[in-house]
Amino acid sequence: TKWVYRFGDGAAEGRSSDRDLLGGKGANLAEMCSLGLPVPPGFTITTAACNWFYANGRSYPETLEADVRTALDHVGAITGRRFGDPESLLLVSVRSGARASMPGMMDTVLNLGLNDVTVEALAVDAGDARFAYDSYRRFITMYSDVVLGLDHEVFEELLEEEKARLGYELDTEFTAVQWQDVIVLYKAKVEEELGRSFPQDPHEQLWGAIGAVFQSWMNHRAITYRRLHDIPESWGTAVNVQAMVFGNMGDTSATGVAFTRNPSTGEKMLYGEFLVNAQGEDVVAGIRTPQNITEAARIAAGSDKPSLQKLMPEAFNTFVAISNRLEQHYRDMQDLEFTIERGKLWMLQTRSGKRTAKAALKIAAEMAGEGLITKDEAICRIDPSSLDQLLHPTIDPKAQREVIAVGLPASPGAATGEIVFSSDEAEELKSAGRKVILVRIETSPEDIHGMHASEGILTTRGGMTSHAAVVARGMGKPCVSGAGSLRVDYRAGTLMAMGHTFRKGDIITIDGSSGQVLKGSVPMLQPELSGDFAAIMEWADVARRMKVRTNAETPADARMARSFGAEGIGLCRTEHMFFDGDRIVAMREMILADTEKDRRTALAKLLPMQRSDFIELFEIMAGLPVTIRLLDPPLHEFLPKTEEEIAEVAGAMNVSADKLRQRTEALHEFNPMLGHRGCRLAVSYPEIAEMQARAIFEAAVEAGKKTGSPVVPEVMVPLVGLMKELDYVKARIDAVAKSVMQETGVNIDYLVGTMIELPRAAIRAHVIAEAAEFFSFGTNDLTQTTFGISRDDAASFLETYRQKGIIEQDPFVSLDIEGVGELVKIAAEKGRATRPDIKLGICGEHGGDPASIRFCESVGLDYVSCSPFRVPIARLAAAQAAV
Ligand code: PEP
Ligand code: MG
Numbered sequence: 052t053k054w055v056y057r058f059g060d061g062a063a064e065g066r067s068s069d070r071d072l073l074g075g076k077g078a079n080l081a082e083m084c085s086l087g088l089p090v091p092p093g094f095t096i097t098t099a100a101c102n103w104f105y106a107n108g109r110s111y112p113e114t115l116e117a118d119v120r121t122a123l124d125h126v127g128a129i130t131g132r133r134f135g136d137p138e139s140l141l142l143v144s145v146r147s148g149a150r151a152s153m154p155g156m157m158d159t160v161l162n163l164g165l166n167d168v169t170v171e172a173l174a175v176d177a178g179d180a181r182f183a184y185d186s187y188r189r190f191i192t193m194y195s196d197v198v199l200g201l202d203h204e205v206f207e208e209l210l211e212e213e214k215a216r217l218g219y220e221l222d223t224e225f226t227a228v229q230w231q232d233v234i235v236l237y238k239a240k241v242e243e244e245l246g247r248s249f250p251q252d253p254h255e256q257l258w259g260a261i262g263a264v265f266q267s268w269m270n271h272r273a274i275t276y277r278r279l280h281d282i283p284e285s286w287g288t289a290v291n292v293q294a295m296v297f298g299n300m301g302d303t304s305a306t307g308v309a310f311t312r313n314p315s316t317g318e319k320m321l322y323g324e325f326l327v328n329a330q331g332e333d334v335v336a337g338i339r340t341p342q343n344i345t346e347a348a349r350i351a352a353g354s355d356k357p358s359l360q361k362l363m364p365e366a367f368n369t370f371v372a373i374s375n376r377l378e379q380h381y382r383d384m385q386d387l388e389f390t391i392e393r394g395k396l397w398m399l400q401t402r403s404g405k406r407t408a409k410a411a412l413k414i415a416a417e418m419a420g421e422g423l424i425t426k427d428e429a430i431c432r433i434d435p436s437s438l439d440q441l442l443h444p445t446i447d448p449k450a451q452r453e454v455i456a457v458g459l460p461a462s463p464g465a466a467t468g469e470i471v472f473s474s475d476e477a478e479e480l481k482s483a484g485r486k487v488i489l490v491r492i493e494t495s496p497e498d499i500h501g502m503h504a505s506e507g508i509l510t511t512r513g514g515m516t517s518h519a520a521v522v523a524r525g526m527g528k529p530c531v532s533g534a535g536s537l538r539v540d541y542r543a544g545t546l547m548a549m550g551h552t553f554r555k556g557d558i559i560t561i562d563g564s565s566g567q568v569l570k571g572s573v574p575m576l577q578p579e580l581s582g583d584f585a586a587i588m589e590w591a592d593v594a595r596r597m598k599v600r601t602n603a604e605t606p607a608d609a610r611m612a613r614s615f616g617a618e619g620i621g622l623c624r625t626e627h628m629f630f631d632g633d634r635i636v637a638m639r640e641m642i643l644a645d646t647e648k649d650r651r652t653a654l655a656k657l658l659p660m661q662r663s664d665f666i667e668l669f670e671i672m673a674g675l676p677v678t679i680r681l682l683d684p685p686l687h688e689f690l691p692k693t694e695e696e697i698a699e700v701a702g703a704m705n706v707s708a709d710k711l712r713q714r715t716e717a718l719h720e721f722n723p724m725l726g727h728r729g730c731r732l733a734v735s736y737p738e739i740a741e742m743q744a745r746a747i748f749e750a751a752v753e754a755g756k757k758t759g760s761p762v763v764p765e766v767m768v769p770l771v772g773l774m775k776e777l778d779y780v781k782a783r784i785d786a787v788a789k790s791v792m793q794e795t796g797v798n799i800d801y802l803v804g805t806m807i808e809l810p811r812a813a814i815r816a817h818v819i820a821e822a823a824e825f826f827s828f829g830t831n832d833l834t835q836t837t838f839g840i841s842r843d844d845a846a847s848f849l850e851t852y853r854q855k856g857i858i859e860q861d862p863f864v865s866l867d868i869e870g871v872g873e874l875v876k877i878a879a880e881k882g883r884a885t886r887p888d889i890k891l892g893i894c895g896e897h898g899g900d901p902a903s904i905r906f907c908e909s910v911g912l913d914y915v916s917c918s919p920f921r922v923p924i925a926r927l928a929a930a931q932a933a934v
Contacts, residue, residue, distance in 0.1 A: 088398050315410055427590075458531040461524070475500075494517075609671045610671055635689065741783050767805065830871060868906050
């Protein structure tokens with residue numbers, strides 16, 4: 052087996068398509084080398100070696116050591132140096148690199164190969180002793196932290212003490228000799244804490260770092276990140292070892308990161324930050340505030356620090372040419388890392404850049420416009436779930452804003468919540484149903500869970516490429532970073548802003564689009580679909596086969612869904628229409644009635660209310676199909692629960708509290724989800740179904756007259772398991788339709804169908820299809836009944852199931868394709884066998900989940916139906932499933 056792949060000097064053994072084996076970083080370093088770009092030579096140890104490591108009790112494949120030596124010699128040959136040789140010093144960096152970029156894993160060790168002897172050689176080599184000792188003390192800190200497990204704060208404390216002793220403000224004030232003193236202190240600290248000395252043998256250092264990269268694949272943070280992003284453990288990570296180049300060799304050296312287009316807005320403009328005389332992680336660490344790369348960006352940001360363009364025009368021009376070349380080559384926006392060593396530019400990384408949904412839409416639309424990608428490719432470049440970010444409120448421009456600070460607009464969208472200062476707290480409050488804003492000086496990979504639990508993130512330090520900014524954009528959470536005028540005191544639990552003191556629990560609002568931090572909550576605006584978003588949606592509509600409907604019963608939801616492009620209603624849950632005002636009173640009268648006659652009297656009061664609701668829905672959905680489901684939930688849901696409520700309702704209804712209590716008790720069920728609900732109600736009390744059917748048909752006639760384009764109502768019977776249930780209810784519906792047609796003299800086009808939400812219905816679908824003109828898969832109940840897991844109680848144990856690896860995803864969120872999906876497939880086939888033109892749709896929550904939508908396409912459903920906010924997501928996901 053080949054465990055090691057080399058690259059350097061215009062050639063490479065791997066290429067970008069080898070990302071499974073070499074990881075994203077390794078594959079792209081190889082590709083850049085082959086393109087002839089300036090990349091420090093190096094090699095990649097494969098992900099297969101990582102998997103071997105874990106499969107064999109954390110040991111290495113036998114030949115790996117020799118392979119690494121040979122590869123090091125190769126790097127030496129290219130650079131004219133030798134690893135570990137003070138006469139001709141070769142230092143390396145060691146970086147992890149999985150298939151997908153994964154914060155939370157060991158990231159980087161720089162300057163590896165330095166020891167008490169080689170540091171002198173570096174001093175001579177660089178002609179700068181100060182630089183050499185500074186590099187060595189950084190190496191000791193970094194290596195001890197990530198490889199030896201000794202927190203870097205230990206060293207920072209020592210450094211602070213030294214600074215205080217010497218009366219220094221900045222690290223840069225240290226002389227070479229003073230750094231030497233610090234190194235002595237650092238090494239003593241390592242001995243004291245670990246009981247052994249800092250490793251001096253470069254090869255021992257290297258294997259320590261390689262082991263640390265592999266081990267970090269299984270650390271807690273990496274595991275959490277994988278779980279949140281559905282990354283399989285079996286991928287493993289690669290290790291990249293590369294000759295060092297130095298961004299901290301004085302004022303002609305620099306290091307930086309850049310995006311070929313703006314990752315926040317998508318604007319086509321090189322966008323990035325750099326630091327002069329700095330090394331690797333200084334930029335992302337957010338300790339020094341970085342400078343802009345281009346003059347244009349510097350001017351836009353109103354910064355007085357010179358841009359790279361101004362400072363190092365030659366390296367800048369080379370960098371611009373390379374970034375254009377890479378974007379053309381990969382046909383996507385790239386995220387680049389570079390270092391300039393004494394004026395010479397080196398590329399350290401390229402990858403497809405993470406971006407906000409807004410940027411993703413703009414970039415995809417513009418690249419299709421530039422002819423770089425096709426429209427179908429543009430559609431596939433957008434993560435449908437990310438559209439969620441754009442479908443959420445933004446601050447009303449007319450709203451009063453009490454701005455308490457302005458930071459960087461790091462991730463767009465606005466959010467309001469209570470201040471919390473720690474990630475654990477954020478998680479706790481979130482699970483108690485509260486909305487929080489995580490406020491930190493800066494965030495680290497340890498904060499991932501807290502960021503996830505928050506509505507938005509606010510930091511007081513760090514740039515647009517700081518950890519908080521990058522991760523928040525990835526998560527689609529609003530983020531304001533680097534709000535430097537704020538003072539956070541974790542111990543006191545306070546946030547100081549312009550003389551105000553805010554405490555934990557106080558409400559603030561952040562606007563990730565402007566960078567503003569506001570006091571209290573602020574009026575927000577509902578999103579709308581326009582510009583690039585609308586364009587991509589139009590392309591998606593051309594590409595998709597399935598229709599997208601919405602689950603809605605209120606006029607407001609129906610209108611919103613229409614504006615998001617819904618093509619009808621796939622589920623109108625009529626029970627939701629019975630809770631308001633007078634309706635609940637009439638409903639309760641109906642439930643409490645002892646005789647059919649009394650029930651009909653109460654139902655007669657409900658009829659006009661139902662009819663007027665339907666007229667409004669039918670007008671909004673003029674010309675489109677509307678599926679209306681007959682009453683589904685157990686009746687006791689409509690009755691008062693507490694003694695107080697009972698007394699109040701009894702008074703209002705003019706019955707005794709006793710009678711009300713008795714009736715409520717009589718309706719009590721041990722297992723209501725499997726009890727007297729769905730079509731069972733219509734079988735017991737057909738007059739309810741008849742009233743609803745009448746309301747539907749009369750409304751259809753009425754709305755048809757008003758709008759001139761009638762809807763085709765689809766009357767849906769819930770929770771059918773037996774053909775005869777449907778036959779019985781359908782006969783009633785048909786009879787009502789006939790009467791309404793006779794009474795009005797208007798012909799009504801309508802369908803009667805059923806939900807498929809019980810396994811028996813799926814298995815007997817060929818028989819049920821004799822009566823049903825459509826099926827709508829109610830995958831909420833179908834999941835509940837297939838698994839035998841209560842959808843209302845699952846949360847208490849499904850998370851444990853996930854943590855223990857028993858399930859990968861909540862089956863109520865993403866369809867269990869193997870089990871529940873199989874039933875859907877069987878029912879679709881059987882239904883079609885009986886009735887080839889049967890209409891098939893889905894109206895469970897899964898109708899808005901991209902992975903489930905892909906499955907729906909594969910079994911040939913006619914439409915998906917989802918909540919209004921998910922309609923654009925479903926339109927895009929349906930298109931991606933079709934291309
Ligand atoms: C379903 O069961 O999937 C469904 C859509 O109906 P409800 O969620 O109202 O039970
Ligand atoms: Mg259901």
